[in-house]
Amino acid sequence: MLAFILRRLVQAMIVMITVALIAFMLFQYVGDPVTFLLGQDVTPEESRALRAALGLDQPFVVQFWHFLANAAQGEFGFSLRQGVKVSTLIAERFPATIELALVAALLALVIGVPMGVYAALRRGSFLSQVFMTISLLGVSLPTFLIGILLILVFAVQLGWFPSFGRGEVVSIGGWTTGLLTAKGWHHITLPAVTLAIFQLTLIMRLVRAEMLEVLRTDYIKFARARGLTDRAVHFGHALKNTLVPVITITGLQLGGLIAFAIITETVFQWPGMGLLFIQAVNFADIPVMAAYLCLIALIFVVINLSVDLLYFVVDPRLRVDRAGGH
Amino acid sequence: MIAALRHWLDSDIGYSFRSSPTALVAALIALVCGIAALFAPWVAPHNPFDLVTLELANARLPPAWYAEGSKTFLLGTDDQGRDILSAVIYGARISLAVGLASVVLSVVVGVTLGLLAGYLGGWIDAFLMRLCDVMLSFPAILVALLIAGVGRAMFSNAHETLAFGVLILSITLTGWVQYARTVRGSTLVERNKEYVQAARVTGVSSLRIMRRHVLPNVLGPVLVLATIHVATAIITEATLSFLGVGAPPTSPSLGTLIRIGNDYLFSGEWWITIFPGVMLVLIALSVNLLGDWLRDALNPRLR
Numbered sequence: 001m002l003a004f005i006l007r008r009l010v011q012a013m014i015v016m017i018t019v020a021l022i023a024f025m026l027f028q029y030v031g032d033p034v035t036f037l038l039g040q041d042v043t044p045e046e047s048r049a050l051r052a053a054l055g056l057d058q059p060f061v062v063q064f065w066h067f068l069a070n071a072a073q074g075e076f077g078f079s080l081r082q083g084v085k086v087s088t089l090i091a092e093r094f095p096a097t098i099e100l101a102l103v104a105a106l107l108a109l110v111i112g113v114p115m116g117v118y119a120a121l122r123r124g125s126f127l128s129q130v131f132m133t134i135s136l137l138g139v140s141l142p143t144f145l146i147g148i149l150l151i152l153v154f155a156v157q158l159g160w161f162p163s164f165g166r167g168e169v170v171s172i173g174g175w176t177t178g179l180l181t182a183k184g185w186h187h188i189t190l191p192a193v194t195l196a197i198f199q200l201t202l203i204m205r206l207v208r209a210e211m212l213e214v215l216r217t218d219y220i221k222f223a224r225a226r227g228l229t230d231r232a233v234h235f236g237h238a239l240k241n242t243l244v245p246v247i248t249i250t251g252l253q254l255g256g257l258i259a260f261a262i263i264t265e266t267v268f269q270w271p272g273m274g275l276l277f278i279q280a281v282n283f284a285d286i287p288v289m290a291a292y293l294c295l296i297a298l299i300f301v302v303i304n305l306s307v308d309l310l311y312f313v314v315d316p317r318l319r320v321d322r323a324g325g326h
Numbered sequence: 327m328i329a330a331l332r333h334w335l336d337s338d339i340g341y342s343f344r345s346s347p348t349a350l351v352a353a354l355i356a357l358v359c360g361i362a363a364l365f366a367p368w369v370a371p372h373n374p375f376d377l378v379t380l381e382l383a384n385a386r387l388p389p390a391w392y393a394e395g396s397k398t399f400l401l402g403t404d405d406q407g408r409d410i411l412s413a414v415i416y417g418a419r420i421s422l423a424v425g426l427a428s429v430v431l432s433v434v435v436g437v438t439l440g441l442l443a444g445y446l447g448g449w450i451d452a453f454l455m456r457l458c459d460v461m462l463s464f465p466a467i468l469v470a471l472l473i474a475g476v477g478r479a480m481f482s483n484a485h486e487t488l489a490f491g492v493l494i495l496s497i498t499l500t501g502w503v504q505y506a507r508t509v510r511g512s513t514l515v516e517r518n519k520e521y522v523q524a525a526r527v528t529g530v531s532s533l534r535i536m537r538r539h540v541l542p543n544v545l546g547p548v549l550v551l552a553t554i555h556v557a558t559a560i561i562t563e564a565t566l567s568f569l570g571v572g573a574p575p576t577s578p579s580l581g582t583l584i585r586i587g588n589d590y591l592f593s594g595e596w597w598i599t600i601f602p603g604v605m606l607v608l609i610a611l612s613v614n615l616l617g618d619w620l621r622d623a624l625n626p627r628l629r
Contacts, residue, residue: 015460026476140611142561144568145603148588152596163592259468266569267588281475282570289479293472304463 008308012301017068019297023290024067076291081283086291090273095175096166097272100264101257103179103192108199109250115200116207120215121234131204138201143260147194147267154190161190164269191268195260199253206249210242248307255303258296342623352615359609363419370412372399375577389597402597405590410597413583414605420579421606424490425560428497432559433552435498436505441536441544443506444513451510458503466500470562473499474571489574493566497559504551512544546624554617557610564606580606 070076076086119128138146155163167187169176178184214220215238223233262274269275273292280288334340343349362369388394389402389410401410443451461469477492516522517540525535566572567581568588575582580602587599 011456011460022476026479140557140614141607142565142610144565145584145607148584148591148599148603152591152600156592156594156596256465259465262468262471263565263569277475278569278571281478284479286479289475293476296468296472300464 004312005309008305012305015301016294016297019293020068020071021064023071023293024064026286026290026293027067028063071290071294074291076294077287079280079285079288081280081285081288086287089276089288090291090295092176093271093273093276095177096270097258097261097265097274099177099179100188100191100195100261100270100272101254103188104195104199104257105250105254107192107196108203111196112200112203113207113246116204117211117234117239119204119208120211123212135201135204138197141197143194143198143263144267146197147191147264150190150194151267162187163190166271191264191270194267195257195264198260199250199257202253203246203250207242207246210245211238214238214241248310252303252307255300258299339623343619346619348615349619352612352619355608355612356616359418359605359612360422362415363422366415366419370409370415372409372412374408374413374416388595401601402595404586404598410601413578414580414602417578417580417583417602418605418609420573420577421560421563421581422609424494424497424563424573424579425556428494428501428559428563429552429555431494431498432501432555433505433548436502437509437541437545437548439502440506440509441513441540444510445517445532445536445540454506455510458507461500461503466558467562467565469500470496471566471569471571474566478571486574486576493563493572496566497562500562501555501559504555505548508547508551509544512547513540516540516543550617550621550624553620554614557613557617560606560613561610 074087078084079086079089082089115131119131122128151163154161165187166178167183168181169178169184170180171177178188220233220238223237228236258274261270261272262277264270265272265274266278273295276288277292279285280292335344343353367373389399392402399409399411401414403409404413439454443454473496474492477496478489481488481492522535522539525539530539563572563579564581564584567579568585570585573579573582575586578586583602584599584606587595587597587602590598
């Protein structure tokens with residue numbers, strides 16, 4: 001077991017170092033910081049002095065080491081476009097993305113699970129087939145088109161919901177939240193629905209498949225034979241057993257939500273990290289790009305690592321296999 | 327050509343094709359879109375890139391069935407007076423080209439690496455499979471976006487061809503993994519079969535065994551994957567272009583057109599963005615349905 005965890009840790013470290021190397025290369029090869037700071041017409045002595053002051057004359061490995069040390073402290077320098085510290089920029093945008101992702105995940109669970117249960121219990125009924133068709137459409141429609149369609153219908157034509165920004169936000173100890181104001185909820189509706197649709201179809205299909213699987217097992221037959229009500233069999237026995245994989249997948253998908261938030265945030269001009277990254281790309285704002293790269297890699301590595309460890313806790317078979325086998 | 331088609335329609339797969347209405351409709355839509363895109367200069371009513379014919383007086387006209395619409399511009403015009411129908415046809419051409427190129431490259435890279443990993447084993451296999459694990463733990467669209475973004479930042483003022491190169495590369499680098507895994511799996515099975523052992527005993531070189539003996543036997547699942555991948559690749563391309571890191575505005579793909587039209591959504595000019603979107607969904611949906619049908623048709627257990 002220890003060997004497995006160690007191997008995963010090493011793998012995670014390699015991923016992080018690779019991403020950090022890419023981010024570092026960005027700094028190295030996109031634009032010369034010295035020309036950027038001093039302008040075109042400087043004497044060679046001046047530029048050499050600045051080079052030495054910034055540590056740019058040191059060997060590659062030493063520079064990379066300094067970069068790693070700074071990155072580990074969340075220090076990526078200043079944004080080229082806004083002149084603000086990158087860490088401050090990211091800290092400002094972080095809550096917006098997390099709130100959007102969490103509301104979307106909740107929405108997907110609250111709507112997706114009942115839809116999946118219904119589609120499994122009433123297989124072949126008209127409504128189930130409608131659900132399955134909707135889910136096929138949800139998979140084929142790209143996220144940004146869903147967003148545009150929602151804006152067209154609910155913001156432009158009907159005027160029910162606003163189509164950009166976070167509305168009114170309240171600050172609690174540095175964390176800005178839009179979830180405490182009516183305006184904030186009003187603003188988060190369309191982006192959250194857009195982000196939730198893909199996850200919703202995924203969860204619905206998963207719950208349906210798992211339910212159908214569980215309903216075939218012996219203990220369900222036995223529960224029926226004992227004369228339990230349909231309600232008790234379906235919700236007390238069947239649903240409970242389908243929820244474990246559903247929760248695992250939802251947890252894993254949280255990273256996916258943060259990634260897909262880039263698209264949703266761009267469509268709705270939602271001031272989160274994704275929008276920050278896209279703007280940074282279009283203006284070649286390297287420090288912001290580098291910081292986002294490292295942060296998103298870290299989020300994914302942490303999520304994957306915790307899921308791996310969770311499997312260990314949940315599934316004892318895994319422990320025996322690894323210990324006895326290799 | 328026609329004889330070959332008739333022969334194919336008489337085969338098992340051809341029969342399953344004839345008797346599936348979904349597959350027929352999907353194939354028809356895909357064929358119409360494909361032909362329109364391939365012969366865009368002859369099919370499109372206008373040349374949207376010919377600056378001489380553009381007139382600002384024609385800008386932002388609604389589709390022909392509106393009172394203010396004009397019969398010459400069936401689906402309306404955009405802010406520069408370009409015909410939307412023509413722009414969509416030319417856009418589909420670029421989207422399809424990028425999508426197909428990425429899929430072909432992914433297949434070549436993925437199948438080659440999968441064959442090597444499965445047949446040779448050892449550290450090559452271990453290394454490639456770890457790499458696949460890592461790639462699969464990130465969503466493909468995110469990796470493609472990061473690569474395209476980094477590429478854009480590195481060559482910000484570069485030539486148009488380079489922009490397309492980065493775009494295709496970013497989709498390829500995320501797409502090869504599924505092929506490598508599948509082919510490795512089937513190669514592991516094939517490697518121990520008697521015909522491979524016989525070839526090895528008669529002194530055929532490893533490379534030749536892989537190419538002439540194993541490869542034809544592992545290509546079945548690759549075909550299904552590749553069909554569905556075409557739809558995914560086109561959607562990925564559209565998403566990247568919509569976010570501004572894909573096809574350049576000088577040769578707009580469907581995603582770029584949607585991005586341009588998005589700015590006019592609030593002034594009520596929905597047609598600039600909706601028609602390219604409809605085209606994108608039509609292509610993606612029909613290719614997806616074809617892929618689903620192919621998977622079922624090639625799977626003997628479902629017959």
